[in-house]
Amino acid sequence: TMRMDGVPMNQGGSYQGMLFLLQEVTEIRRLERMRSEFVANVSHELKTPVAAVKGFAETLLGGGVKDEKTANSFLQIIYDENERLNRLIGDILELSKIESKRVQLDCSPIHLESFFQSLLETLSKVAEKKSISLSMDVPEELFIEADEDKLRQIFLNLLSNAINYTHDGGSVRVTAASRVKTDGDETVVFSVSDTGMGIPRKDLPRIFERFYRVDKARSRSSGGTGLGLSIVKHLTELHHGTISVDSDLGIGSTFTLELPLLQEEES
Ligand code: ADP
Numbered sequence: 001t002m003r004m005d006g007v008p009m010n011q012g013g014s015y016q017g018m019l020f021l022l023q024e025v026t027e028i029r030r031l032e033r034m035r036s037e038f039v040a041n042v043s044h045e046l047k048t049p050v051a052a053v054k055g056f057a058e059t060l061l062g063g064g065v066k067d068e069k070t071a072n073s074f075l076q077i078i079y080d081e082n083e084r085l086n087r088l089i090g091d092i093l094e095l096s097k098i099e100s101k102r103v104q105l106d107c108s109p110i111h112l113e114s115f116f117q118s119l120l121e122t123l124s125k126v127a128e129k130k131s132i133s134l135s136m137d138v139p140e141e142l143f144i145e146a147d148e149d150k151l152r153q154i155f156l157n158l159l160s161n162a163i164n165y166t167h168d169g170g171s172v173r174v175t176a177a178s179r180v181k182t183d184g185d186e187t188v189v190f191s192v193s194d195t196g197m198g199i200p201r202k203d204l205p206r207i208f209e210r211f212y213r214v215d216k217a218r219s220r221s222s223g224g225t226g227l228g229l230s231i232v233k234h235l236t237e238l239h240h241g242t243i244s245v246d247s248d249l250g251i252g253s254t255f256t257l258e259l260p261l262l263q264e265e266e267s
Contacts, residue, residue, distance in 0.1 A: 041211045045088055045226070049081040056081075084223055091227040095210065098234045105147040105238060107263045112142045112176050112188070119152065120174075123159055130168045134159075137175040144188045145262045150235045157228040158192040158255050164222045165253070166196030178261065186261040187241075193254040199247040207245065208233045239263065 056074045065071045097103055116136045127134045144151075155174065162172040172194045179187050199207060203214045211226040213219040219226060236243045241259035 038210060042092060045211065046085070049085040052081045053078050087223065088225045091225045091231060095227055095231055095234070098231070098238065103238065105150065105263065107145050107147050109143045109145055110148050110151065112144060113138045113140055115151070116174055119155055119159065123163065127163050127172070130163065132163055132166055132169070133171040135171065135173045137173070139177065142176060142178060142188065144259060146239055146259060150238065154232050154235050154257070155192070157232045161228060162192055162194035162196065164224070166194045170195040187258050188261055190257040190259070191254055193252060195252040198249040198251055198253055199245070200249055204245060204247060
């Protein structure tokens with residue numbers, strides 16, 4: 001019998017064993033590649049704002065900037081870049097916490113109408129600035145069992161994106177409805193739709209990946225980290241739910257989320 005990796009194999013099973021081993025090696029290599037890509041991305045994303053802060057601070061400290069207006073605009077850049085850095089660090093820590101499975105759900109019944117009312121209120125200022133109308137269609141009596149903080153994070157991300165990637169004067173709408181699946185499982189189907197710029201078909205399969213952006217410049221200038229949707233997907237899966245996206249370029253996007261009505265006890 002062949003021995004590989006110190007593990008004895010069954011007589012006649014060595015071929016299959018080898019196949020498993022190969023698959024495992026391929027999987028380990030894939031994870032390793034993803035990890036090093038992530039580290040490279042993180043370094044790049046962190047270095048950009050740090051370099052900007054350093055450069056503008058040095059210029060100001062050098063005393064070369066005489067007029068107050070220019071000096072103030074440099075200070076504003078330093079402030080904004082530092083804010084972005086702050087968001088990035090927060091998102092990276094959040095993501096690594098979720099991915100290392102150190103996150104536990106703290107579920108309770110949530111009244112969805114009040115939940116979305118308060119969420120839309122939080123976002124009303126940002127929407128007003130762009131004259132975007134925010135609306136909701138949520139049945140009065142609908143409850144879901146979920147982790148409220150995480151549900152809030154999911155919809156804050158989706159709604160902020162919808163506002164961000166929609167032109168002035170557009171509209172953003174969130175809906176929720178209960179559903180009984182063919183197998184009898186009860187779920188709640190949510191949608192967040194906008195009349196925004198849309199996402200090119202070829203980018204759709206990739207937008208939930210970490211740091212993936214359709215338009216880097218636009219995401220940066222709006223303060224995006226490129227991690228929001230990746231966090232949303234993880235939090236959805238943590239609730240045993242699914243998320244999908246449908247989009248027409250120049251017309252708008254719809255993100256659809258389906259979450260179980262009740263969370264089963266972890267065994
Ligand atoms: P970001 O911080 O860049 O917004 P996300 O992970 O939240 O990162 O989103 C990834 C990318 O998906 C965005 O950069 C943007 O290109 C695209 N995207 C997300 N939501 C929308 C939307 N509602 N409309 C158009 N594009 C979107």
